[in-house]
Amino acid sequence: MTATAQAARTDVAKAATRPSFPWPRRNPWRHPWILESFTWIYLIWSLVPLVLAVLFSFNNGKSQAVWQGFSWRWYFTDPLNSVAHDPVLQLAVLQTLKLSAYTTAIAIPLGVTFALGIHRWRGITSASFNFVMLLSFVIPELIFGVAMFFVFTTLFSGVGLGTLAETLALVTWNVSWPAIIIQARLATIGNSYSEAAADLGCTPFQTVRRVMLPLLAPAIFASAVLVFSSVIDDFVIVDLLSNNAVNTPMSVYIYSQQHGGNGGPALNALGTIMLVMSFIIAILGYFGYRLMTRGERGTSTTAALTTIAGGT
């Protein structure tokens, strides 16, 4: 070994041990406090306005901007404008619940059978309709709503505008939730269960009924929760397809009252009722899902949370 090589080697060694910055090396695995603060600021920005909006539904005054003391007047006590006494507000609550129930009841069986069929029936027709189903998932709601508006006022004019049109459109709009979630679940389950069932002599119907449906139960449940809550929140479709006070759900009522004028805290009360409804569904959904996937591998709190929010 020559002296120069020796020198070079010690140089390299020195360079390796010397900190590359004049200040002492920081812990490379330190907690990213800046990032955490940023996340908290985002969360505050995203949630505090909502807390205040809920608070204003208890405002003892007509303002949605200035706090005038606590009261239940916009829920019960006001004899004219409270949710409990204004028939229009009650109709809106009722319509939202009705649409959610109808849509869930139709869209879930439709989407589940669609997914089960498409999963096993490989062909050009099934592939095309799977593509159509996925398109219905990403198409902007306004474009879809316009198509629904026209089809129910011209081609299927027997349907007309109203609850039936709203339900039919909402089912079409939401059927992709169960279809996508069930297909994802079927892909995770794999074919071994249904093949085993077939080997043991099950007919396809028995396989679906006795093996696949129980295995899919958590996914079906999660998609039902998603459909129900997304109908509660839906606005564009029902806005385009509703035409009177009887078939106007909460979201459309809030919109029509608030834009172009001060709607008053009764709207906040209505919004709070919507919020509570959604949260009850979410909490039931979360615990229901946890219960159904109990003892399964790979189901954590976070996995259940993202599933309930539609993150497949």
Added chain:
Amino acid sequence: MTSPATVRRGGWRGRHGRASRASAPHNRVFFIILAAPGIIWLALLFIVPFYDVLAIGAGHLNLLTGQPIAVYNPAQWSATNLAGSWHTIFGASAYLLPLIWRTIWYTAAAAALCLLIGYPAAYFVARFAGRRKALFLVLLIAPFWISYMMRMLAWIDLLQINGYVNKVLGILGLPSQIDWLGGRWYTVVLGLVYGYIPYLILVLYAGLDRIDGSLLEASRDLGLSRARTFAKVTLPLSRQPILTGMLITVLPMLGDYFTNQLLSGTTGTTMIGNEIDAQLGTQGFEGQGAVLSLLLLLVLVVPMAYYVRATARSAREAA
């Protein structure tokens, strides 16, 4: 060792082992029947309606009633509505073109802000939240469960002239009589960001959470700093979630007509969605509304197809 071929030809497993293959035609019918209701539903209530929009867009007006008449035979289609829409977009007195530019610029600004705010938050929760992950996730997902209208209502409350935003500005000694809801573009853009960011964050979180932590550890072990690891490993791996997340926020933003109605309500901030919504409710203009929504669909069909393909691919990979 029997080869698969002999098995299929009828070895001892012929009857049982490959039962599902042997009775494939029978199975196929069953699964076709299973898929049929959904397929018929989509055909009647998704494909037919779009043909109907086309027929109305290519149809004409009933001059007596002012109602649009759908023409279902392509041989008789007329370009009257298309010409009308074209005229409003590119004609001499075109009032739609500025509106289209405004839509694009609002959407681009809002989407960029969504990404700038959403990515760090999603990145933090996916990578560093540790045992508090569930808590952060609940807080991130909460807006997803709250109605869009309620969330807009919250800002309408805060942004009024005597609302809390102006009060806070007053306390800080800043101008505090700002009429936020009087047709300001920044109010609308912020409204769009606020409205659509939860969807983006959820997609980003799911994508970032899927990144294998050992890749990042390897990069750090090999001497890359935190910033360089992010730039060389995390960012390239999160390209797909960023793209799909952007699409999931941009597509609905382009069809949005309620955010700026609620937060501004003036003609100075209207977007393309407002125009479609207005034409739908104006007698004699339904045909042009149909054309306009089809044109929008035409522009968006490529990104939509891309999104569908990308999600289908990632679903396959996840399985």
